[in-house]
Amino acid sequence: MVPRLRLSPQTLQVLDAFLEAPKDWKYGYDISRDTGLKSGTLYPILMRLADRELLETSWETTEPGKPPRHLYRLTASGLRFAREHVVHDVAGSRVLDLRGAKS
Amino acid sequence: MSSAVRKFAVRLLGAVTRSSQLESQGWGNAMLRELDFIDRDWVSLWWALGGATAVLKHSLAIAARSWVRERIDHRGEWTLKNVGKKLARLASGVAISAGLLAVSIVGVARLLSAVISARTFEHLHWLGWLPVLVIPEGIFAIAAIALWRNRRDMARGIVLGAVALGVHVIVHVTTHK
Numbered sequence: 001m002v003p004r005l006r007l008s009p010q011t012l013q014v015l016d017a018f019l020e021a022p023k024d025w026k027y028g029y030d031i032s033r034d035t036g037l038k039s040g041t042l043y044p045i046l047m048r049l050a051d052r053e054l055l056e057t058s059w060e061t062t063e064p065g066k067p068p069r070h071l072y073r074l075t076a077s078g079l080r081f082a083r084e085h086v087v088h089d090v091a092g093s094r095v096l097d098l099r100g101a102k103s
Numbered sequence: 104m105s106s107a108v109r110k111f112a113v114r115l116l117g118a119v120t121r122s123s124q125l126e127s128q129g130w131g132n133a134m135l136r137e138l139d140f141i142d143r144d145w146v147s148l149w150w151a152l153g154g155a156t157a158v159l160k161h162s163l164a165i166a167a168r169s170w171v172r173e174r175i176d177h178r179g180e181w182t183l184k185n186v187g188k189k190l191a192r193l194a195s196g197v198a199i200s201a202g203l204l205a206v207s208i209v210g211v212a213r214l215l216s217a218v219i220s221a222r223t224f225e226h227l228h229w230l231g232w233l234p235v236l237v238i239p240e241g242i243f244a245i246a247a248i249a250l251w252r253n254r255r256d257m258a259r260g261i262v263l264g265a266v267a268l269g270v271h272v273i274v275h276v277t278t279h280k
Binding site: 041042 | 137157
């Protein structure tokens with residue numbers, strides 16, 4: 001069971017961004033650009049999702065001498081949770097569902 | 104080359120990250136690293152400001168949670184077993200005060216009657232208060248102070264006995280005049 005999570009429109013936007021390519025790891029700044037959310041809004045959401053084990057994180061070392069970069073991806077339960085709450089309309093464009101706002 | 108704005112952004116987020124709780128520092132470092140991939144300086148400053156706020160909030164939430172948990176753990180002292188122990192020590196303090204009172208009444212009263220003649224005693228009514236009130240209350244006060252640091256519950260029991268005796272005397276005096 002997923003611990004209580006406040007499903008704000010911004011959280012749904014983030015979940016929606018992850019659903020674009022569910023198996024891919026994403027960088028924080030890329031998610032920010034995809035969703036239009038500022039770091040002060042985006043990161044608390046990522047923190048909450050990670051706390052509830054809906055999001056897994058990883059450190060990627062690309063260049064030697066440079067600090068690693070943080071990556072994010074939905075866990076299996078995160079993916080199920082996101083699919084439950086982010087639904088599509090008939091035309092195929094995504095609609096953010098607020099029915100489960102108290103999940 | 105980094106502009107002054109970007110340098111400030113890095114320093115600000117770095118400082119907030121370093122001063123935050125250990126659990127929040129990973130998130131701060133993650134946001135700090137993203138600054139390298141933001142092209143525009145002013146955008147990097149807004150990113151750092153938002154990131155610093157997020158890290159600060161996360162860190163404060165962790166600190167508040169651990170504070171509350173500490174208080175709850177501290178309250179754990181009040182488990183049934185500990186309450187039983189505390190009550191036993193309190194009761195032993197009350198019992199000690201009752202014993203001291205009995206010894207004082209019997210011992211000191213006998214001593215007074217042996218030392219002072221009945222005739223003299225009639226003139227010195229106040230002497231009767233010595234074994235039943237003055238001496239025991241004095242001993243209670245000394246014992247409570249002596250035990251307060253190391254055996255507080257027992258000391259509390261003695262104070263309880265002292266208060267009970269004082270109340271009893273007051274009630275006695277006011278109802279028997």
